[in-house]
Amino acid sequence: MTMETMNNYNGTILIVDLDAKSCSTQDLTEELIEKALGGAAINMELYEQYKDREPLILGSGFFTATFAPAACGGVITAKSPITGKIAHVPFGWQTGVELKLTGFDFVVVLGKAAAPVRLWLHDGLSDINDSADIWGKDVWESTDKLREVYGDDMAQMLLIGKAGENKNPLAVVSENYWGGKDKAGLGAVFGAKNLKAVAMRGLGSLEVADGFFQKCVELKNGIIAGTIKGKAGLYDIGTALGIDAAALDKLKSITHRNDAGYNCAYPYYTFLKYNEAPTFVDMMGGSKEPGCLVSDLMGFASLAAAGVDAPRAMEKCYRLGLEPAAAGALLKKQGAGIDGLDGLAAGGAADGLAAWSVAGALDSAIAAQTTAFSMAVPTRAIFGGQLDADGWIKRQALAYVLGIDPVMAVLSPEITVENMAELVQISAEWDDFSADTLNTICAELVKKSA
Amino acid sequence: MALKVDPMKCTGCRICEFACNYHHDGSISPIGSSLMYYYEEKKNYYGMMVKRDKTLMLGRPEGEKVLMPGEQIEGAGASAKPILLRIACDLCKEEDNGPVCMQACPYGVLSMEG
Numbered sequence: 036m037t038m039e040t041m042n043n044y045n046g047t048i049l050i051v052d053l054d055a056k057s058c059s060t061q062d063l064t065e066e067l068i069e070k071a072l073g074g075a076a077i078n079m080e081l082y083e084q085y086k087d088r089e090p091l092i093l094g095s096g097f098f099t100a101t102f103a104p105a106a107c108g109g110v111i112t113a114k115s116p117i118t119g120k121i122a123h124v125p126f127g128w129q130t131g132v133e134l135k136l137t138g139f140d141f142v143v144v145l146g147k148a149a150a151p152v153r154l155w156l157h158d159g160l161s162d163i164n165d166s167a168d169i170w171g172k173d174v175w176e177s178t179d180k181l182r183e184v185y186g187d188d189m190a191q192m193l194l195i196g197k198a199g200e201n202k203n204p205l206a207v208v209s210e211n212y213w214g215g216k217d218k219a220g221l222g223a224v225f226g227a228k229n230l231k232a233v234a235m236r237g238l239g240s241l242e243v244a245d246g247f248f249q250k251c252v253e254l255k256n257g258i259i260a261g262t263i264k265g266k267a268g269l270y271d272i273g274t275a276l277g278i279d280a281a282a283l284d285k286l287k288s289i290t291h292r293n294d295a296g297y298n299c300a301y302p303y304y305t306f307l308k309y310n311e312a313p314t315f316v317d318m319m320g321g322s323k324e325p326g327c328l329v330s331d332l333m334g335f336a337s338l339a340a341a342g343v344d345a346p347r348a349m350e351k352c353y354r355l356g357l358e359p360a361a362a363g364a365l366l367k368k369q370g371a372g373i374d375g376l377d378g379l380a381a382g383g384a385a386d387g388l389a390a391w392s393v394a395g396a397l398d399s400a401i402a403a404q405t406t407a408f409s410m411a412v413p414t415r416a417i418f419g420g421q422l423d424a425d426g427w428i429k430r431q432a433l434a435y436v437l438g439i440d441p442v443m444a445v446l447s448p449e450i451t452v453e454n455m456a457e458l459v460q461i462s463a464e465w466d467d468f469s470a471d472t473l474n475t476i477c478a479e480l481v482k483k484s485a
Numbered sequence: 486m487a488l489k490v491d492p493m494k495c496t497g498c499r500i501c502e503f504a505c506n507y508h509h510d511g512s513i514s515p516i517g518s519s520l521m522y523y524y525e526e527k528k529n530y531y532g533m534m535v536k537r538d539k540t541l542m543l544g545r546p547e548g549e550k551v552l553m554p555g556e557q558i559e560g561a562g563a564s565a566k567p568i569l570l571r572i573a574c575d576l577c578k579e580e581d582n583g584p585v586c587m588q589a590c591p592y593g594v595l596s597m598e599g
Binding site for chain 2: 238240242294297302
Protein backbone atom coordinates (compact mmCIF):
# COMPACT_ATOMS: atom_id res chain seq x y z
CA MET A 36 0.00 0.00 0.00
CA THR A 37 1.27 3.46 -0.85
CA MET A 38 -0.47 6.74 -0.23
CA GLU A 39 0.34 10.42 -0.14
CA THR A 40 -1.03 11.29 3.28
CA MET A 41 0.09 14.91 3.07
CA ASN A 42 -2.62 15.51 0.46
CA ASN A 43 -5.23 14.93 3.12
CA TYR A 44 -3.66 15.42 6.53
CA ASN A 45 -1.03 17.39 8.41
CA GLY A 46 0.08 14.17 10.08
CA THR A 47 -0.39 15.33 13.68
CA ILE A 48 -2.65 14.27 16.56
CA LEU A 49 -2.76 16.67 19.51
CA ILE A 50 -3.12 15.17 22.98
CA VAL A 51 -4.45 17.64 25.55
CA ASP A 52 -4.14 16.50 29.16
CA LEU A 53 -6.38 18.81 31.17
CA ASP A 54 -5.40 17.18 34.48
CA ALA A 55 -1.76 18.09 33.90
CA LYS A 56 -2.63 21.20 31.84
CA SER A 57 -0.18 20.12 29.17
CA CYS A 58 -0.18 19.33 25.46
CA SER A 59 1.79 16.79 23.44
CA THR A 60 1.57 15.37 19.94
CA GLN A 61 1.72 11.99 18.29
CA ASP A 62 2.01 11.15 14.61
CA LEU A 63 -1.04 10.35 12.57
CA THR A 64 0.40 7.22 11.05
CA GLU A 65 -0.23 5.62 7.66
CA GLU A 66 -1.26 2.48 9.55
CA LEU A 67 -4.06 4.33 11.33
CA ILE A 68 -5.23 6.01 8.12
CA GLU A 69 -5.17 2.66 6.31
CA LYS A 70 -7.23 1.08 9.07
CA ALA A 71 -9.82 3.80 9.69
CA LEU A 72 -9.30 6.49 7.01
CA GLY A 73 -10.47 9.48 9.05
CA GLY A 74 -13.17 11.42 10.89
CA ALA A 75 -15.35 9.46 13.29
CA ALA A 76 -13.61 6.16 12.46
CA ILE A 77 -10.18 7.45 13.56
CA ASN A 78 -11.90 9.19 16.49
CA MET A 79 -13.16 5.75 17.58
CA GLU A 80 -9.66 4.29 17.40
CA LEU A 81 -8.34 7.14 19.56
CA TYR A 82 -11.30 6.79 21.93
CA GLU A 83 -10.43 3.14 22.48
CA GLN A 84 -6.77 4.01 23.00
CA TYR A 85 -7.56 6.56 25.73
CA LYS A 86 -10.88 5.27 27.04
CA ASP A 87 -9.76 5.23 30.68
CA ARG A 88 -9.31 9.02 30.65
CA GLU A 89 -12.84 10.10 29.63
CA PRO A 90 -11.71 11.19 26.19
CA LEU A 91 -13.37 13.86 24.10
CA ILE A 92 -12.05 13.74 20.56
CA LEU A 93 -12.21 16.35 17.80
CA GLY A 94 -11.48 14.90 14.40
CA SER A 95 -11.31 16.05 10.81
CA GLY A 96 -12.42 13.85 7.95
CA PHE A 97 -10.24 12.43 5.21
CA PHE A 98 -11.46 15.09 2.76
CA THR A 99 -12.06 17.95 5.21
CA ALA A 100 -10.82 21.28 3.78
CA THR A 101 -10.16 19.80 0.35
CA PHE A 102 -12.04 20.31 -2.93
CA ALA A 103 -14.20 17.21 -2.37
CA PRO A 104 -17.91 18.06 -2.41
CA ALA A 105 -19.22 19.50 0.89
CA ALA A 106 -15.90 18.73 2.62
CA CYS A 107 -16.55 21.10 5.52
CA GLY A 108 -16.96 18.59 8.29
CA GLY A 109 -15.34 17.71 11.54
CA VAL A 110 -16.72 15.42 14.23
CA ILE A 111 -16.66 15.36 18.02
CA THR A 112 -16.68 11.92 19.65
CA ALA A 113 -17.43 11.29 23.32
CA LYS A 114 -19.78 9.36 25.55
CA SER A 115 -23.21 10.99 25.52
CA PRO A 116 -24.60 11.86 28.96
CA ILE A 117 -28.06 11.21 27.50
CA THR A 118 -27.60 7.70 26.11
CA GLY A 119 -24.47 6.59 27.98
CA LYS A 120 -23.20 5.45 24.59
CA ILE A 121 -20.76 6.80 22.03
CA ALA A 122 -21.96 9.86 20.14
CA HIS A 123 -20.42 11.45 17.09
CA VAL A 124 -21.47 15.08 16.73
CA PRO A 125 -20.62 16.70 13.42
CA PHE A 126 -19.43 20.30 13.18
CA GLY A 127 -19.22 22.18 9.91
CA TRP A 128 -19.79 25.46 8.11
CA GLN A 129 -16.23 26.83 8.50
CA THR A 130 -15.31 25.11 11.79
CA GLY A 131 -14.26 21.73 10.40
CA VAL A 132 -12.00 23.33 7.80
CA GLU A 133 -10.50 25.57 10.45
CA LEU A 134 -9.59 22.60 12.65
CA LYS A 135 -7.62 20.87 9.92
CA LEU A 136 -5.85 24.04 8.87
CA THR A 137 -4.67 24.69 12.44
CA GLY A 138 -2.16 21.93 11.76
CA PHE A 139 -3.90 19.36 13.97
CA ASP A 140 -5.92 16.63 12.27
CA PHE A 141 -7.24 15.20 15.53
CA VAL A 142 -7.40 16.54 19.08
CA VAL A 143 -7.76 14.19 22.05
CA VAL A 144 -8.90 15.96 25.21
CA LEU A 145 -8.29 13.94 28.38
CA GLY A 146 -9.25 14.43 32.02
CA LYS A 147 -10.62 17.57 33.63
CA ALA A 148 -9.19 21.02 34.22
CA ALA A 149 -9.08 22.28 37.79
CA ALA A 150 -10.52 25.64 36.70
CA PRO A 151 -12.21 26.85 33.47
CA VAL A 152 -9.95 26.76 30.42
CA ARG A 153 -10.09 26.99 26.65
CA LEU A 154 -7.93 25.63 23.89
CA TRP A 155 -6.41 27.97 21.34
CA LEU A 156 -5.24 26.09 18.27
CA HIS A 157 -3.42 28.02 15.57
CA ASP A 158 -0.54 27.61 13.13
CA GLY A 159 0.49 24.23 14.52
CA LEU A 160 0.55 25.59 18.08
CA SER A 161 -1.73 24.70 20.99
CA ASP A 162 -2.33 26.73 24.13
CA ILE A 163 -4.44 25.91 27.17
CA ASN A 164 -5.60 29.32 28.40
CA ASP A 165 -7.44 30.17 31.61
CA SER A 166 -11.03 31.15 30.91
CA ALA A 167 -12.36 32.85 34.01
CA ASP A 168 -12.90 35.87 31.71
CA ILE A 169 -15.64 34.14 29.72
CA TRP A 170 -16.95 31.49 32.15
CA GLY A 171 -20.52 32.56 32.93
CA LYS A 172 -20.80 34.57 29.71
CA ASP A 173 -23.21 33.48 27.04
CA VAL A 174 -22.16 31.96 23.71
CA TRP A 175 -22.46 35.23 21.79
CA GLU A 176 -20.49 37.28 24.31
CA SER A 177 -17.87 34.56 24.57
CA THR A 178 -17.41 34.29 20.79
CA ASP A 179 -17.03 38.07 20.52
CA LYS A 180 -14.56 38.13 23.41
CA LEU A 181 -12.40 35.31 22.05
CA ARG A 182 -12.17 36.94 18.61
CA GLU A 183 -11.15 40.16 20.31
CA VAL A 184 -8.58 38.44 22.57
CA TYR A 185 -7.03 36.46 19.72
CA GLY A 186 -7.23 39.40 17.31
CA ASP A 187 -8.88 37.60 14.43
CA ASP A 188 -12.49 37.94 13.25
CA MET A 189 -12.10 34.74 11.25
CA ALA A 190 -11.22 32.54 14.25
CA GLN A 191 -13.76 29.70 14.52
CA MET A 192 -15.17 28.41 17.80
CA LEU A 193 -16.62 25.31 19.35
CA LEU A 194 -17.96 26.43 22.72
CA ILE A 195 -20.59 26.12 25.41
CA GLY A 196 -22.98 28.45 27.19
CA LYS A 197 -24.63 28.34 30.58
CA ALA A 198 -26.29 24.97 29.90
CA GLY A 199 -22.92 23.34 29.28
CA GLU A 200 -21.28 25.04 32.24
CA ASN A 201 -24.09 23.54 34.35
CA LYS A 202 -23.37 20.09 32.86
CA ASN A 203 -26.95 19.98 31.69
CA PRO A 204 -27.65 17.12 29.25
CA LEU A 205 -29.62 19.59 27.12
CA ALA A 206 -26.38 21.48 26.48
CA VAL A 207 -24.90 21.72 23.00
CA VAL A 208 -21.45 22.37 21.66
CA SER A 209 -22.06 25.49 19.61
CA GLU A 210 -20.35 26.42 16.34
CA ASN A 211 -19.61 30.14 16.79
CA TYR A 212 -22.90 31.89 17.60
CA TRP A 213 -25.27 29.46 15.96
CA GLY A 214 -25.72 26.22 17.89
CA GLY A 215 -24.96 23.09 15.94
CA LYS A 216 -25.92 19.49 15.42
CA ASP A 217 -25.34 18.33 18.99
CA LYS A 218 -28.36 16.28 20.09
CA ALA A 219 -26.19 14.14 22.36
CA GLY A 220 -25.47 16.57 25.20
CA LEU A 221 -21.76 16.86 24.44
CA GLY A 222 -21.97 20.45 25.69
CA ALA A 223 -22.27 18.88 29.14
CA VAL A 224 -19.07 16.90 28.47
CA PHE A 225 -17.26 20.16 27.71
CA GLY A 226 -18.70 21.54 30.97
CA ALA A 227 -17.64 18.50 33.00
CA LYS A 228 -14.10 19.03 31.75
CA ASN A 229 -14.22 22.76 32.60
CA LEU A 230 -13.59 23.32 28.90
CA LYS A 231 -15.41 26.47 27.80
CA ALA A 232 -14.19 26.68 24.23
CA VAL A 233 -11.92 25.45 21.49
CA ALA A 234 -10.86 28.45 19.41
CA MET A 235 -9.23 27.70 16.06
CA ARG A 236 -7.49 29.67 13.36
CA GLY A 237 -5.98 27.76 10.50
CA LEU A 238 -3.56 29.23 8.02
CA GLY A 239 -1.92 25.90 7.20
CA SER A 240 -1.92 24.08 3.88
CA LEU A 241 -2.44 20.69 2.26
CA GLU A 242 -0.93 19.34 -0.93
CA VAL A 243 -3.10 18.39 -3.89
CA ALA A 244 -2.77 15.39 -6.20
CA ASP A 245 -2.86 15.80 -9.98
CA GLY A 246 -6.37 15.47 -11.34
CA PHE A 247 -8.08 15.83 -7.95
CA PHE A 248 -9.41 19.36 -8.51
CA GLN A 249 -10.95 18.53 -11.89
CA LYS A 250 -12.58 15.36 -10.55
CA CYS A 251 -14.10 17.35 -7.68
CA VAL A 252 -15.45 19.97 -10.10
CA GLU A 253 -17.10 17.16 -12.11
CA LEU A 254 -18.73 15.75 -8.99
CA LYS A 255 -19.91 19.20 -7.89
CA ASN A 256 -21.42 19.83 -11.33
CA GLY A 257 -23.31 16.53 -11.04
CA ILE A 258 -24.67 17.55 -7.63
CA ILE A 259 -25.88 21.00 -8.71
CA ALA A 260 -27.61 19.48 -11.76
CA GLY A 261 -29.22 16.80 -9.56
CA THR A 262 -32.05 16.75 -7.04
CA ILE A 263 -31.14 20.09 -5.41
CA LYS A 264 -31.43 22.03 -8.67
CA GLY A 265 -33.61 25.12 -8.24
CA LYS A 266 -33.93 24.68 -4.48
CA ALA A 267 -32.40 26.73 -1.64
CA GLY A 268 -32.56 27.34 2.07
CA LEU A 269 -34.38 25.75 4.96
CA TYR A 270 -37.78 26.73 3.57
CA ASP A 271 -37.51 24.36 0.61
CA ILE A 272 -36.20 21.54 2.81
CA GLY A 273 -38.93 22.09 5.38
CA THR A 274 -41.62 22.14 2.71
CA ALA A 275 -40.32 18.88 1.23
CA LEU A 276 -40.27 17.29 4.69
CA GLY A 277 -43.76 18.50 5.58
CA ILE A 278 -42.72 20.73 8.50
CA ASP A 279 -45.56 22.89 9.92
CA ALA A 280 -46.55 25.35 7.16
CA ALA A 281 -47.25 28.25 9.51
CA ALA A 282 -43.79 27.95 11.06
CA LEU A 283 -42.24 27.85 7.59
CA ASP A 284 -44.23 30.86 6.42
CA LYS A 285 -42.93 32.79 9.41
CA LEU A 286 -39.40 31.69 8.55
CA LYS A 287 -39.80 32.74 4.94
CA SER A 288 -41.24 36.12 5.86
CA ILE A 289 -38.11 37.13 7.77
CA THR A 290 -35.47 35.34 5.67
CA HIS A 291 -32.54 37.61 4.90
CA ARG A 292 -30.26 35.28 2.96
CA ASN A 293 -29.28 31.61 2.64
CA ASP A 294 -25.70 30.65 3.48
CA ALA A 295 -23.62 27.55 2.78
CA GLY A 296 -20.89 25.73 4.62
CA TYR A 297 -17.46 25.40 3.03
CA ASN A 298 -17.76 24.01 -0.49
CA CYS A 299 -21.41 23.04 -0.02
CA ALA A 300 -23.57 23.24 -3.14
CA TYR A 301 -26.82 23.69 -1.20
CA PRO A 302 -27.22 26.64 1.22
CA TYR A 303 -29.24 25.14 4.07
CA TYR A 304 -28.29 27.77 6.65
CA THR A 305 -30.95 30.49 6.60
CA PHE A 306 -30.38 33.86 8.25
CA LEU A 307 -33.50 35.33 9.85
CA LYS A 308 -33.76 39.06 10.59
CA TYR A 309 -36.30 40.20 13.16
CA ASN A 310 -34.59 43.23 14.67
CA GLU A 311 -34.52 45.11 11.36
CA ALA A 312 -36.12 44.72 7.93
CA PRO A 313 -35.16 41.31 6.47
CA THR A 314 -33.85 42.92 3.29
CA PHE A 315 -31.74 45.57 5.06
CA VAL A 316 -28.04 45.55 4.17
CA ASP A 317 -25.41 47.92 5.50
CA MET A 318 -21.94 46.98 6.66
CA MET A 319 -21.57 49.86 9.10
CA GLY A 320 -25.17 50.74 10.00
CA GLY A 321 -28.21 48.93 11.27
CA SER A 322 -28.48 46.55 14.19
CA LYS A 323 -25.30 44.84 15.35
CA GLU A 324 -27.41 41.80 16.19
CA PRO A 325 -30.26 41.81 13.66
CA GLY A 326 -31.24 38.14 13.94
CA CYS A 327 -29.87 34.63 13.86
CA LEU A 328 -28.70 31.88 11.54
CA VAL A 329 -30.83 28.73 11.58
CA SER A 330 -29.95 25.32 10.19
CA ASP A 331 -31.82 23.05 12.61
CA LEU A 332 -35.36 22.63 11.32
CA MET A 333 -36.21 20.17 14.06
CA GLY A 334 -35.30 22.74 16.70
CA PHE A 335 -37.12 25.56 14.93
CA ALA A 336 -40.29 23.48 14.47
CA SER A 337 -40.21 22.32 18.09
CA LEU A 338 -40.02 25.89 19.41
CA ALA A 339 -42.79 26.96 17.02
CA ALA A 340 -44.95 24.07 18.29
CA ALA A 341 -44.41 25.33 21.85
CA GLY A 342 -46.25 28.49 20.85
CA VAL A 343 -43.30 30.85 21.38
CA ASP A 344 -41.70 33.25 18.90
CA ALA A 345 -39.47 30.61 17.31
CA PRO A 346 -36.75 32.87 15.78
CA ARG A 347 -36.20 34.77 19.04
CA ALA A 348 -36.37 31.54 21.02
CA MET A 349 -33.68 30.08 18.74
CA GLU A 350 -31.47 33.06 19.53
CA LYS A 351 -32.01 32.53 23.24
CA CYS A 352 -31.18 28.83 22.93
CA TYR A 353 -28.00 29.75 21.03
CA ARG A 354 -26.95 32.21 23.73
CA LEU A 355 -27.60 29.71 26.50
CA GLY A 356 -26.04 26.81 24.57
CA LEU A 357 -29.31 24.90 24.87
CA GLU A 358 -30.61 22.24 22.49
CA PRO A 359 -33.67 23.83 20.84
CA ALA A 360 -35.70 20.72 19.91
CA ALA A 361 -35.69 19.40 23.47
CA ALA A 362 -36.15 22.90 24.86
CA GLY A 363 -39.23 23.40 22.69
CA ALA A 364 -40.70 20.09 23.83
CA LEU A 365 -40.11 20.99 27.48
CA LEU A 366 -41.54 24.52 27.11
CA LYS A 367 -44.66 23.00 25.58
CA LYS A 368 -44.96 20.49 28.40
CA GLN A 369 -44.55 23.24 30.99
CA GLY A 370 -46.76 25.72 29.14
CA ALA A 371 -43.90 28.19 29.57
CA GLY A 372 -42.83 31.16 27.46
CA ILE A 373 -39.38 32.11 26.14
CA ASP A 374 -38.21 33.07 29.63
CA GLY A 375 -38.65 29.42 30.60
CA LEU A 376 -35.48 28.69 28.60
CA ASP A 377 -33.39 30.28 31.36
CA GLY A 378 -34.75 27.75 33.82
CA LEU A 379 -34.06 24.86 31.46
CA ALA A 380 -30.42 25.93 31.04
CA ALA A 381 -29.97 26.45 34.76
CA GLY A 382 -31.20 23.01 35.73
CA GLY A 383 -29.20 19.83 35.67
CA ALA A 384 -32.02 17.46 34.81
CA ALA A 385 -33.56 16.58 31.50
CA ASP A 386 -37.12 15.49 32.22
CA GLY A 387 -39.05 14.98 29.04
CA LEU A 388 -36.10 14.12 26.84
CA ALA A 389 -37.95 11.15 25.40
CA ALA A 390 -40.29 13.56 23.67
CA TRP A 391 -37.44 14.76 21.53
CA SER A 392 -34.86 12.06 21.13
CA VAL A 393 -36.98 9.81 18.95
CA ALA A 394 -39.68 11.30 16.78
CA GLY A 395 -41.34 9.36 14.00
CA ALA A 396 -41.21 5.81 12.76
CA LEU A 397 -38.07 6.03 10.65
CA ASP A 398 -36.18 7.71 13.48
CA SER A 399 -37.16 4.78 15.70
CA ALA A 400 -35.86 2.39 13.05
CA ILE A 401 -32.54 4.23 13.09
CA ALA A 402 -32.43 4.45 16.88
CA ALA A 403 -32.96 0.70 17.10
CA GLN A 404 -29.65 0.26 15.28
CA THR A 405 -27.57 3.20 16.47
CA THR A 406 -27.80 6.44 18.40
CA ALA A 407 -24.28 7.49 17.44
CA PHE A 408 -25.18 9.91 14.63
CA SER A 409 -26.85 13.31 14.92
CA MET A 410 -30.61 13.46 14.63
CA ALA A 411 -30.24 17.08 13.52
CA VAL A 412 -29.86 15.60 10.04
CA PRO A 413 -33.15 14.87 8.24
CA THR A 414 -33.77 11.14 8.32
CA ARG A 415 -35.27 10.69 4.90
CA ALA A 416 -34.63 11.67 1.31
CA ILE A 417 -35.51 15.33 0.79
CA PHE A 418 -35.85 16.28 -2.87
CA GLY A 419 -35.64 12.86 -4.47
CA GLY A 420 -34.36 9.33 -4.24
CA GLN A 421 -35.07 6.72 -1.59
CA LEU A 422 -33.54 6.49 1.86
CA ASP A 423 -34.50 3.90 4.45
CA ALA A 424 -32.96 3.55 7.92
CA ASP A 425 -30.08 1.38 6.67
CA GLY A 426 -29.39 3.77 3.84
CA TRP A 427 -29.41 6.79 6.14
CA ILE A 428 -26.96 5.16 8.56
CA LYS A 429 -24.61 4.21 5.71
CA ARG A 430 -24.68 7.71 4.23
CA GLN A 431 -24.05 9.26 7.63
CA ALA A 432 -21.13 6.94 8.36
CA LEU A 433 -19.65 7.83 4.97
CA ALA A 434 -20.04 11.55 5.67
CA TYR A 435 -18.59 11.30 9.19
CA VAL A 436 -15.52 9.39 7.99
CA LEU A 437 -14.77 11.57 4.97
CA GLY A 438 -15.65 14.97 6.48
CA ILE A 439 -18.62 15.58 4.21
CA ASP A 440 -21.45 17.70 5.59
CA PRO A 441 -24.00 15.12 6.82
CA VAL A 442 -27.01 17.12 5.60
CA MET A 443 -25.38 17.42 2.18
CA ALA A 444 -24.90 13.64 2.25
CA VAL A 445 -28.69 13.29 2.51
CA LEU A 446 -29.38 16.08 -0.01
CA SER A 447 -26.98 14.69 -2.61
CA PRO A 448 -27.67 11.10 -3.73
CA GLU A 449 -25.01 11.86 -6.35
CA ILE A 450 -22.41 11.29 -3.60
CA THR A 451 -21.93 7.51 -3.62
CA VAL A 452 -19.52 5.08 -1.96
CA GLU A 453 -18.16 4.26 -5.40
CA ASN A 454 -17.33 7.81 -6.46
CA MET A 455 -16.00 8.68 -2.99
CA ALA A 456 -13.69 5.63 -3.11
CA GLU A 457 -12.45 6.77 -6.52
CA LEU A 458 -11.85 10.22 -5.07
CA VAL A 459 -9.84 8.70 -2.19
CA GLN A 460 -7.70 6.91 -4.79
CA ILE A 461 -7.03 10.09 -6.74
CA SER A 462 -6.62 12.32 -3.71
CA ALA A 463 -4.06 10.18 -1.89
CA GLU A 464 -2.60 8.45 -4.98
CA TRP A 465 -3.75 5.27 -3.26
CA ASP A 466 -4.31 2.91 -6.17
CA ASP A 467 -5.53 -0.16 -4.30
CA PHE A 468 -8.18 1.62 -2.24
CA SER A 469 -11.61 0.23 -3.13
CA ALA A 470 -15.31 0.86 -2.51
CA ASP A 471 -15.35 -2.41 -0.55
CA THR A 472 -12.69 -1.05 1.80
CA LEU A 473 -14.67 2.14 2.30
CA ASN A 474 -17.84 0.16 3.00
CA THR A 475 -15.99 -1.97 5.53
CA ILE A 476 -14.56 1.08 7.35
CA CYS A 477 -18.04 2.64 7.55
CA ALA A 478 -19.63 -0.62 8.78
CA GLU A 479 -16.92 -0.99 11.43
CA LEU A 480 -17.62 2.55 12.61
CA VAL A 481 -21.31 1.77 13.10
CA LYS A 482 -20.48 -1.48 14.88
CA LYS A 483 -17.88 0.01 17.22
CA SER A 484 -20.12 2.97 18.07
CA ALA A 485 -23.02 0.76 19.22
CA MET B 486 -10.84 41.47 -19.01
CA ALA B 487 -11.40 41.22 -15.28
CA LEU B 488 -13.07 38.92 -12.80
CA LYS B 489 -16.48 40.05 -11.62
CA VAL B 490 -18.52 39.08 -8.56
CA ASP B 491 -22.34 38.90 -8.34
CA PRO B 492 -22.53 39.29 -4.57
CA MET B 493 -26.14 38.35 -3.93
CA LYS B 494 -25.65 34.95 -5.56
CA CYS B 495 -22.83 34.23 -3.10
CA THR B 496 -23.53 31.95 -0.13
CA GLY B 497 -20.15 32.43 1.56
CA CYS B 498 -18.99 28.85 0.90
CA ARG B 499 -15.45 30.10 0.21
CA ILE B 500 -14.44 27.40 -2.27
CA CYS B 501 -13.38 30.09 -4.79
CA GLU B 502 -10.83 31.39 -2.31
CA PHE B 503 -9.27 27.97 -1.85
CA ALA B 504 -9.41 27.20 -5.59
CA CYS B 505 -7.58 30.45 -6.33
CA ASN B 506 -4.84 29.59 -3.85
CA TYR B 507 -4.49 26.21 -5.59
CA HIS B 508 -4.04 27.98 -8.92
CA HIS B 509 -1.33 30.23 -7.54
CA ASP B 510 0.74 27.73 -5.55
CA GLY B 511 -0.72 24.27 -6.01
CA SER B 512 -1.83 23.80 -2.41
CA ILE B 513 -4.98 24.09 -0.31
CA SER B 514 -4.76 27.15 1.93
CA PRO B 515 -6.69 30.39 2.45
CA ILE B 516 -3.82 32.85 2.43
CA GLY B 517 -2.36 32.94 -1.06
CA SER B 518 -5.58 33.71 -2.91
CA SER B 519 -6.47 36.77 -5.01
CA LEU B 520 -10.00 36.35 -3.68
CA MET B 521 -10.80 37.03 -0.07
CA TYR B 522 -13.96 36.36 1.89
CA TYR B 523 -14.91 38.93 4.48
CA TYR B 524 -17.79 38.95 6.88
CA GLU B 525 -19.56 40.54 9.79
CA GLU B 526 -20.88 37.28 11.12
CA LYS B 527 -23.61 38.44 13.50
CA LYS B 528 -24.99 40.76 10.81
CA ASN B 529 -24.74 38.04 8.16
CA TYR B 530 -22.97 40.63 6.04
CA TYR B 531 -20.48 39.00 3.73
CA GLY B 532 -18.95 39.05 0.30
CA MET B 533 -15.84 38.40 -1.76
CA MET B 534 -13.05 40.84 -2.60
CA VAL B 535 -10.93 40.39 -5.72
CA LYS B 536 -7.41 41.76 -5.93
CA ARG B 537 -7.10 42.86 -9.54
CA ASP B 538 -3.98 44.11 -11.25
CA LYS B 539 -4.61 47.82 -10.64
CA THR B 540 -7.83 47.87 -8.67
CA LEU B 541 -9.71 46.08 -5.94
CA MET B 542 -13.20 44.78 -6.53
CA LEU B 543 -15.53 44.55 -3.55
CA GLY B 544 -18.38 42.10 -4.05
CA ARG B 545 -20.50 43.71 -1.36
CA PRO B 546 -24.11 42.73 -0.75
CA GLU B 547 -25.13 46.36 -1.40
CA GLY B 548 -23.67 45.97 -4.88
CA GLU B 549 -20.30 45.77 -6.54
CA LYS B 550 -17.73 48.48 -6.01
CA VAL B 551 -14.32 48.96 -7.58
CA LEU B 552 -11.71 50.71 -5.48
CA MET B 553 -8.95 52.65 -7.20
CA PRO B 554 -5.40 52.81 -5.80
CA GLY B 555 -5.27 54.86 -2.61
CA GLU B 556 -8.96 54.48 -1.75
CA GLN B 557 -9.74 53.15 1.69
CA ILE B 558 -11.82 50.09 2.44
CA GLU B 559 -14.32 51.42 4.93
CA GLY B 560 -14.90 49.21 7.94
CA ALA B 561 -12.47 46.48 6.94
CA GLY B 562 -11.91 44.08 9.84
CA ALA B 563 -8.83 42.29 11.10
CA SER B 564 -7.30 39.84 8.69
CA ALA B 565 -4.36 37.50 8.76
CA LYS B 566 -3.14 38.80 5.41
CA PRO B 567 -4.54 42.03 4.00
CA ILE B 568 -5.94 41.77 0.50
CA LEU B 569 -3.69 44.56 -0.78
CA LEU B 570 -0.63 42.41 -0.09
CA ARG B 571 -1.98 39.52 -2.12
CA ILE B 572 -1.09 38.46 -5.61
CA ALA B 573 -3.37 39.94 -8.28
CA CYS B 574 -5.87 37.84 -10.21
CA ASP B 575 -4.28 36.69 -13.48
CA LEU B 576 -7.55 35.25 -14.83
CA CYS B 577 -5.92 31.79 -14.80
CA LYS B 578 -4.68 32.38 -18.35
CA GLU B 579 -2.70 29.15 -18.47
CA GLU B 580 -5.47 26.94 -17.05
CA ASP B 581 -7.14 24.69 -19.65
CA ASN B 582 -10.69 25.27 -18.46
CA GLY B 583 -10.60 28.94 -17.52
CA PRO B 584 -10.52 30.54 -14.06
CA VAL B 585 -10.53 27.86 -11.38
CA CYS B 586 -12.72 29.96 -9.07
CA MET B 587 -15.45 30.02 -11.72
CA GLN B 588 -15.11 26.27 -12.16
CA ALA B 589 -15.33 25.61 -8.43
CA CYS B 590 -18.19 27.96 -7.52
CA PRO B 591 -21.50 26.07 -7.22
CA TYR B 592 -23.58 29.25 -7.44
CA GLY B 593 -22.43 31.09 -10.59
CA VAL B 594 -21.18 34.04 -8.56
CA LEU B 595 -18.08 34.73 -10.64
CA SER B 596 -17.80 35.78 -14.25
CA MET B 597 -15.53 37.66 -16.63
CA GLU B 598 -16.25 41.20 -17.72
CA GLY B 599 -14.73 43.50 -20.29
